[in-house]
Amino acid sequence: MILFPAIDLKDGQCVRLKLGNMEQATVYNPDPAAQARAFEDQGFEWLHVVDLNGAFAGESVNGAAVDAILKATKNPVQLGGGIRTLDHIESWLSRGLSRVILGTVAVRDPALVIEACKRFPGQVAVGIDAKGGKVAVEGWAEASELGVIELAQRFEGAGVAAIIYTDIDRDGILTGINWASTLELAAAVSIPVIASGGLASIEDIKRMLEPDAKKLEGAISGRALYDGRIDPAEALALIKAARG
Template identity: 65%
Template sequence: MILYPAIDLKDGQCVRLLRGEMTAATVFGDDPAAQAAAFAGAGCAWLHLVDLNGAFAGQPVNGAAVEAILARVKVPCQLGGGIRDMATIEGWLAKGLARVILGTVAVENPALVREAARAFPGRVAVGIDARKGVVATKGWAHETGVQATDLARSFEDAGVAAIIYTDIDRDGAMQGPNIAATEALARAVSIPVIASGGVASLADLIALRDTGVIAGAISGRALYDGAIDLAAALAALAR
């Protein structure tokens, strides 16, 4: 199972939100590229980047910070937030992103997801963010009424590289991930599923891994707070 350290970007800074609330942001640093280099230096295989302002604006906002990260590290990076048209997808991939994450458009314009996945095999993921199993979009501000599992199944034949499943109620709360819901989703589809939201300890990571069906896990606050030692976690997951 791959561990993805998270760098969430708000106003050019590294932050973590509590349950997606922009007003509940904790700033962890004002040099995202340096944070990316620290994660890469610890041995991570991937980085997970989120343009939080972009998720609300519907277009990239923290582009300069993302580009600085891409210039600083060699590990592959995936990015979500404000990516809602083909021009933006093409632009980011051309700048060196390994993978784009499409969230809001997966609900509002699924044809774009399919088009992008065909055009860029292995480089398009779908972000499914849910409260109690119901998908929320536009920076988690809009509840859609769509069930997370139904949305995931709708992309089974699209060729997407992964599904990033976030339990919004767990995100940033340090209360543990929703293992049951994530495992159920992973068993419902053949697309690799990456868990996001609530990972607070090495035990959480091991529990996700031990389901045998979850392909990856994203952690942010626990790494910044020191609740998870990145190098130790990577060593444990490699065993």
């Protein structure tokens, strides 16, 4: 089980949004590379990065900030937001990224995701962002009629490394992870699932470690870490103890 600290990038800064609204961005650190180092120093093993501007633009916008993060930390980094082509994927992986997250393109062009998994085994994740049980695309700005499980099952056997499942209705507002829908998804596919959206307290960490959540790869935490609602040492100690 892995706790992924999140760095969301908007205009080169580390921010958090509420409910995916770009107009409701709180700047937590103007220096994302420094934030990446801080998370590594606290003992985290991975880093989850999202190029928010890129998610809306359909191409990398905060590339310089991501490059700085990659230079600043030894931890593996996964990146989502605006990665829509095989060239984008190859470019990022060649620059030191450990895993790319494909969201909108997984809906628009699932064949590209399958091809990416063949070319870059173990380095391609699918991001499924849902609102009201339906998948949202284009930086959460557009809703589709596609169900979460329906989309996830399209990639069974394709070699997808993980599914990052975000409940938009809970993102950034500290109401707790939507465990019902997250565990339903995890039970429906063999692909490891990473929970995102709403992680609020150490109780969510404990819930993540219960037996019925064993199919989860982990969870992503943003605002709860930045606001001090979760103590990194306590959370990481619980996870370490659960690993035995």
